[in-house]
Amino acid sequence: MKKKKPTEFELYLVGLNDGQAEMIAAFFTEFDRHCALDERSKALMRRDFENALLYYSNEGLPLDTALDRLDISNLGSFYIRPPILWYTLDDAAKIYPLSMKHGRMAVFRLAVNLKEPVIPELLQTALNFTIKRFPSFATTVKKGFFWHYLDTAKRRFEALAETDIPCRPIDISTSASQSFRVLWYNNRISVEFFHILTDGTGGMAFLKALTAEYLRLTGIRSDEEGVLNRNELPSAEETANEFARADSTDQTGGFVDVAATQMSGRLSSAHPCQVLHFRMDAAQLKNAAKERNSTVTVYVLSKMFLAGRYATDEPNGTMNIQVPVNMRKFYPSKTLRNFSLYCGIRRSISEIEDSTAMLEDIAGQLKSKASKEAMSRMMNSTQRLLHALRYVPLALKTPAARVVYGFLGDQIFSNTLSNLGVVDMPSEYAEHIENMDFVLGTAVSNRAACSMVTFLDTATLTIAKQTLDPSFEEALYKSLCNNGINIQVEGSPLYGR
Amino acid sequence: MDVKIAYPEVRQRKEFARCLASVLKWTFLFAGFICIALNLVTGGKAWSVIVAWSLWLLWTQVVSPDLVEYNFISQLIKLVVNGCILLVFIDMLITPGWAVEVVPIIFFSALLTVGVLFFADFERQRQNMFPMLLLNGVCLIGSIIGLIVWHEETRWVFAVVGVFALSLLVGCFAKLRLDFIKECRKLFSTK
Numbered sequence: 001m002k003k004k005k006p007t008e009f010e011l012y013l014v015g016l017n018d019g020q021a022e023m024i025a026a027f028f029t030e031f032d033r034h035c036a037l038d039e040r041s042k043a044l045m046r047r048d049f050e051n052a053l054l055y056y057s058n059e060g061l062p063l064d065t066a067l068d069r070l071d072i073s074n075l076g077s078f079y080i081r082p083p084i085l086w087y088t089l090d091d092a093a094k095i096y097p098l099s100m101k102h103g104r105m106a107v108f109r110l111a112v113n114l115k116e117p118v119i120p121e122l123l124q125t126a127l128n129f130t131i132k133r134f135p136s137f138a139t140t141v142k143k144g145f146f147w148h149y150l151d152t153a154k155r156r157f158e159a160l161a162e163t164d165i166p167c168r169p170i171d172i173s174t175s176a177s178q179s180f181r182v183l184w185y186n187n188r189i190s191v192e193f194f195h196i197l198t199d200g201t202g203g204m205a206f207l208k209a210l211t212a213e214y215l216r217l218t219g220i221r222s223d224e225e226g227v228l229n230r231n232e233l234p235s236a237e238e239t240a241n242e243f244a245r246a247d248s249t250d251q252t253g254g255f256v257d258v259a260a261t262q263m264s265g266r267l268s269s270a271h272p273c274q275v276l277h278f279r280m281d282a283a284q285l286k287n288a289a290k291e292r293n294s295t296v297t298v299y300v301l302s303k304m305f306l307a308g309r310y311a312t313d314e315p316n317g318t319m320n321i322q323v324p325v326n327m328r329k330f331y332p333s334k335t336l337r338n339f340s341l342y343c344g345i346r347r348s349i350s351e352i353e354d355s356t357a358m359l360e361d362i363a364g365q366l367k368s369k370a371s372k373e374a375m376s377r378m379m380n381s382t383q384r385l386l387h388a389l390r391y392v393p394l395a396l397k398t399p400a401a402r403v404v405y406g407f408l409g410d411q412i413f414s415n416t417l418s419n420l421g422v423v424d425m426p427s428e429y430a431e432h433i434e435n436m437d438f439v440l441g442t443a444v445s446n447r448a449a450c451s452m453v454t455f456l457d458t459a460t461l462t463i464a465k466q467t468l469d470p471s472f473e474e475a476l477y478k479s480l481c482n483n484g485i486n487i488q489v490e491g492s493p494l495y496g497r
Numbered sequence: 498m499d500v501k502i503a504y505p506e507v508r509q510r511k512e513f514a515r516c517l518a519s520v521l522k523w524t525f526l527f528a529g530f531i532c533i534a535l536n537l538v539t540g541g542k543a544w545s546v547i548v549a550w551s552l553w554l555l556w557t558q559v560v561s562p563d564l565v566e567y568n569f570i571s572q573l574i575k576l577v578v579n580g581c582i583l584l585v586f587i588d589m590l591i592t593p594g595w596a597v598e599v600v601p602i603i604f605f606s607a608l609l610t611v612g613v614l615f616f617a618d619f620e621r622q623r624q625n626m627f628p629m630l631l632l633n634g635v636c637l638i639g640s641i642i643g644l645i646v647w648h649e650e651t652r653w654v655f656a657v658v659g660v661f662a663l664s665l666l667v668g669c670f671a672k673l674r675l676d677f678i679k680e681c682r683k684l685f686s687t688k
Contacts, residue, residue, distance in 0.1 A: 038621070084679075088688045102518060102561055143566045143627060144684045151624060151683065165507055173567030175624055185505055269516065276500065390687040477498045492504035 009050040012057060020063050024053075030072040035079040041156045045079070048128060048156070051121040052217070061219075069217055070125065074230065078132035083152035087136050091243035091382045092338035093196045097141060097148040098401035103271070105169035108200065108451075109439040110207045111190035115432050118184040119218065124159045126214040127182050131157050133230050134206055136239040136337060137197055141172045141179055146394055150196070153177075159184060165495050166275050167441035167464065170194050182210070187434065189214065195338065200420045200438065201326060202336035208425060215429045222428035237334045245331045246379035247372075257412040261317035261349060263308060263447035265469025270496025272442045272449075272464040276473055279435060279488040280480070282422075282459040288483045292356065297323070297419050298363045300461065301345055302354075303479050304450060305362075308414055309352040310475035311447065319352065320344045322413040323370065327379070330372040341378050343369035344413060354479075410443035420453040435460055442466040448473075468494065521560050525552055547586050554579045570611055571628040577607040578635070597647060601654040604636050605661060612665050619672065626669070627684050636662035 006014075013021060031049060035042050049070060056066035089097075096106045131138050138157065139150035153176040162185035172179050172194060179194040189211060193203045205228055212227040289299035301321055308319050327339045345365045352358065368374065389397060420438050424430070435458040440449040447467040453460055463473050480487055529549050536545030557563075558576055581600045588596030611629050615622045640659030644652060670677045 086683050088686055097565060100564060102564065140624075141565050142624065142683075144686055145627075146685065146687050148565065149683055149686060163505055163507070166504065173562070173564055175568050175621065186503075188503070275504065277503070474498060489498055489500045490503040491500045493502055493506060495507055 007050075009047075009054060012054055016063075023063060023067060027067055027070075027072065031075075033080075034072050034075045034077070036081075037079055037154060037156065045128060045156045048121070048124045052125045055119060055121040069219070074129040076132045076231065078138070079154065081154075083154045085135055085152045087139065087150040087239060087337075088241065089148055089150065089196060090241040090337045090339070091379075091386055092199070092340065094147060094386060095401065095405075096194065096196045098398055099405040100169070101402065103169060104444070105441070106195035107167045107170060107192050107441040108195065108203065109167050109190050109192045109437070109441075110200070110203045110453075111188050111437040111439070112207060112211050113434040113437065114187045114189065115434050117187055118189055118214075120159065120161070120184055122217040123182070123184055123189060123214055126210055126217055127157055127159045130206075130210045130213045130230050133209060133228055133232065133234060134336065135234050137180060137206060139179065139197070140176050141194075141196060143394060146390060146392070146397075148196075148394070150179075158182070161185065162188075162190065165270060165272070166190075166439055166492065167192060167272065180206075188437075190437075198336055199326075199338045199340045200324070200418060201328060201339070204420060204423060205336055208423070211425070211433070212429055215432055218432075220428055220432065222426040225426055226424060227426065227429075235334065238336045240333070240335050241337060242327070242331060242333045242335045242339045243379055243382060245333075246383065247376045257320070257344060258318075259411045260320035260344075260346070260414045261312055261314045262411075262414055262445055263311040263467065263469070263472060264313045265311065265447050265467030265471070267445070267447070268466055268468055268496050272466055273468060273496050274465045274492055274494050275439055276463045276465065276489060276491035277437055278461040278463070278477065278480070279490065280459045280461065280485050282454050282457050284485045285459045288480075288485055292359055294359045294363055296459070297417070298359060298366060300419070300450075300452065301362050301366075301417055302359050303476055304415055304417060305347050305352045305358065306354060306479050307472050307476035309349060311469065311472035312349070314349060316349060318346050318348050319414040320346045320412060322410075322416040323366065324416075324418045325370045325375055327375060330375060341375050341382075343374065345369065410446050413443070413446060415446055416440060416443070416449045416451075418449075418451045420451070422454045425455075430456060434458075437462055440464050468497070518560070525556050525560065528552060543590050546590060547583065550579075550583050550586055554583060566625070566628065568625050570614055570622065570625050573611060573614075574607065574628045574632045577603060577632075597643075598651050598654060601640070601643065601658045604632075604639065605654070605658050607632065608636060608658070608661050608665060612668070616668070616672070623673070623676075623680070626680055629665075630669075630681075630684065633662045633666050637666075 013024065016024065028046065031046060035045060037045065052070055053066055056069075100106065135152065136150060138153060140153040142149055142151045155176050155178070157178055159182040162183040170179060170181055170192065171177060179197050181192045183190045183192065191203065191207050191210065198206070209228045209230060212222070212224055213230055216222070285296055289296045292299060294302070301323070304321060305319055322342050322344055324340050324342045327341060333339060345362055347358065347361065418438070418440055423436055425433060433455065436453050436455040437460055438451040438453040439462050440451045442449050442464050447465065447469070449464045451462045451464075463476070465473070477487060477489070529552050532545040532548040536543060557579065558572070563571065581603055584600055585596050588594070611632060615626070615629055636658050640655040640662065643655030644659070647655070673680065
């Protein structure tokens with residue numbers, strides 16, 4: 001019979017002395033005490049630890065230090081207890097599983113670009129340790145009779161090499177499938193979330209915790225202030241549906257609006273067909289906005305209107321840019337679920353010009369449309385709609401939602417600007433991070449979706465495109481450069497046609 | 498504007514799969530439309546209903562499968578339900594008189610298969626209980642209707658299906674006890 005070739009880890013074990021071998025044996029005994037996953041998942045997770053130990057060994061790290069970093073107690077009781085928790089979808093999340101279809105899903109990406117290449121072995125271990133802190137993320141989407149819901153999935157969540165288009169749909173169809181993905185490519189750690197799980201704020205909390213844990217495993221020490229501690233118990237508030245907190249009012253705000261003018265380029269076959277990151281000096285961007293007596297968001301919106309004007313052949317009509325609004329600023333909350341709504345900033349095409357008047361108009365619209373009152377009206381509308389639909393079986397809701405979404409879709413908007421604002425990390429970790437990215441998945445007919453995040457001195461404006469027509473990004477680039485902002489452009493190759 | 502590429506190249510095969518799905522969608526729609534139009538023009542029996550339902554069955558089972566809850570049990574149940582509707586159409590529109598016996602037998606076989614699959618791998622499959630509960634519900638309601646409507650010799654098949662569906666439900670309850678109530682709360686939550 002052919003003898004089985006020893007694995008790299010088995011060869012590593014042979015080279016250890018008795019004391020070290022005992023330490024390893026004790027380590028894996030402890031692992032067995034903390035993991036009751038199915039055989040395959042358990043074997044994979046065991047291999048994750050073996051790979052991490054091999055990495056440390058190759059780096060010349062003493063075994064006791066390696067075992068200290070990989071301390072099994074970091075797994076907590078997540079992998080040993082049976083899955084009992086489940087979560088109803090929050091009010092904003094309910095539409096996502098209803099409106100998704102093959103090739104279309106509301107996915108967004110948050111990424112951190114490190115100064116050193118990512119070590120996959122440590123990233124996987126970091127994910128194994130971090131996920132327990134985010135119980136509503138360790139779930140799988142299930143169908144109920146009236147609504148979808150999130151059911152806890154006890155499994156090994158995977159960190160994979162990035163090989164595909166950013167923000168492509170996540171396969172959530174099989175039993176215990178995960179609704180987010182962790183990817184690595186060169187120096188970048190990315191997390192892509194199905195919007196059913198969380199919004200940008202909750203997603204960023206996860207990315208920060210994962211990155212912090214990854215950097216800790218590489219040997220960097222920090223007090224981890226401002227990052228959710230992986231070993232802390234999650235609070236009930238973190239998984240709460242906070243939409244019920246809307247100020248009670250009889251007034252409601254509609255979702256329906258008149259159609260907006262779209263950019264003229266032909267829709268691409270891939271979604272998105274390209275992702276572009278404009279990396280700008282945050283101080284320069286802030287100064288450019290300040291010189292015009294506006295905020296960064298208003299300034300960038302005005303530039304997007306101008307660029308949008310160049311990207312359409314329509315001489316008339318209005319452009320409408322969707323701006324997500326974080327409800328946590330009106331209703332302070334620690335929730336990691338969705339807690340954001342949106343408003344639309346409109347401007348007639350004929351009135352789009354590089355002027356102070358346009359900046360003032362955008363600022364005025366933003367102030368009134370993204371106010372607490374306006375958002376509370378929208379929250380009330382959402383609640384009433386969901387209340388009216390609560391006894392309609394899912395089998396009827398799904399096709400109806402698809403038809404309605406197919407007709408309305410994103411037609412009322414021309415573009416989106418989601419600004420996550422300034423993200424911070426403990427200084428010890430921030431030293432090892434170059435910048436961050438925030439990528440929105442593309443909608444149905446909008447040719448672009450823009451998103452922004454600022455980390456340290458770099459503001460990154462990302463454009464997820466759905467047309468090969470380069471007019472929008474070229475006009476935006478020129479317009480920002482003309483205001484004295486230096487931009488470095490990074491991005492993806494073109495996908496599709 | 499120079500773009501520094503910071504993303505991997507993507508294999509073309511995935512692009513091809515996306516195009517194929519789009520082509521198939523329009524082919525199916527076109528085939529269904531042509532059949533209905535031909536049937537309306539030529540008259541006679543409504544065979545196009547059977548063709549349209551067969552296309553739908555093929556579409557939903559193979560070309561555009563479920564995006565959520567895609568597992569062996571749910572797909573088997575979907576196939577059985579859609580298949581039986583097809584048989585009922587054939588019975589009603591082409592050759593009448595046999596579906597009343599065949600359909601309950603198919604449902605009974607489906608219940609048996611699903612029951613075995615469910616209880617053989619209980620810990621994993623309990624997350625997929627919803628389709629099985631629905632099948633049980635359909636079988637129970639169907640057998641009650643069958644027992645009320647049909648007064649011929651074939652009545653016993655409805656009774657067998659009904660009793661078996663009920664015993665599967667009792668089996669689930671016996672296995673899960675209080676967790677059965679919890680599972681039902683998840684499945685029938687209106688929040």
